[in-house]
Amino acid sequence: MHVAGTYGGHTSCVEIETGSPEYVLCDLGSGLRPFGQAALARHGAGSPQTYHVFVSHVHWDHIMGLPFFTPAYIPGNRIVFYGGHAGLEAALRRQQEQPSFPVGFSTFGATIEFVHLEPGTTIEVAGMTVGLMLQRHSGDSYAYRFDAGGRSVVYTTDSEHRLGDPAEAQRFVDFFRNADVVIFDAMYSLADTISVKADWGHSSNVVGVELCHAAGVRHLCMFHHEPIHSDETLSRILAETRRYEEISRTGRKLLVTSAYDGMEIDL
Ligand SMILES: [Zn+2]
Ligand SMILES: [Zn+2]
Secondary structure (H helix, E strand, C coil), X not given: CCCCCCCCCCCCCXXXXXXXXXXXEECCCCCHHHHHHHHHHHHCCCXXXXXXXECCCCCHHHCCCHHHCHHHHCCXXXXXXXXXXXXXXXXXXXXXXXXXXXXXXHHCCCEEEEEECCCCCEEEECCEEEEEEEECCCCCEEEEEEEECCEEEEEEXXXXXXXXXXXXXXXXXXXXXXXXXXXXXXXXXXXXXXXXXXXXXXXXXXXXXXXXXXXXXXXXXXXXXXXXXXXXXXXXXXXXXXXXXXXXXXXXXXXXXXXXXXXXXXX
């Protein structure tokens, strides 16, 4: 069932709820603004919070929410940015310089910290073990895996997969292994990725199903939808992807969903 506004149109911003009082986010897309308003409504402006933000890469759709993130302007809050890009801080500062935005980065009242991460290493944040992996994308991007208490979530967006490169596919299968949820860049259809949109830096629904099947994942959540797709098209792609999952399945069933603004997934 789809009606106008079924999926919404915000760019990438995902919260990982941990049970810890500290917030954990992936990316700073336009969805960061309503997230910030919701966090303030929950706590009030006078109650200092810590926000851990894991950044996939600094393309604009993944950082554009930061100038509109009200908690960043409130003294007492703490925001820690994590990423594998050496230019992460410079990119976040640059989008708030004149003439792009009237309020500079230095106006933030919150304490701002940056933590550089290296693929192959893990860190402990908010009770979770977090690891990252380099992905093929213009300017590079990083996938993140979050593990705690036997449950795991993978966030992988803006990642181009070369069909026919078994070593690369195996790297992803190992990273996704037995994850409860994989939030996956399924911007294109397979026909797109092997024809007109090869080398455009994104992946497809079919590749998502194949990697998740091989890795024994429970739930594939398709994410980073193609902006020109209507809600009707996204619903059709979801139905087709579920059918593909069914006919290609050799192990356990993989639940397939399509992300929409405000979606919540319980583990
Ligand atoms: Zn990108
Ligand atoms: Zn993107």
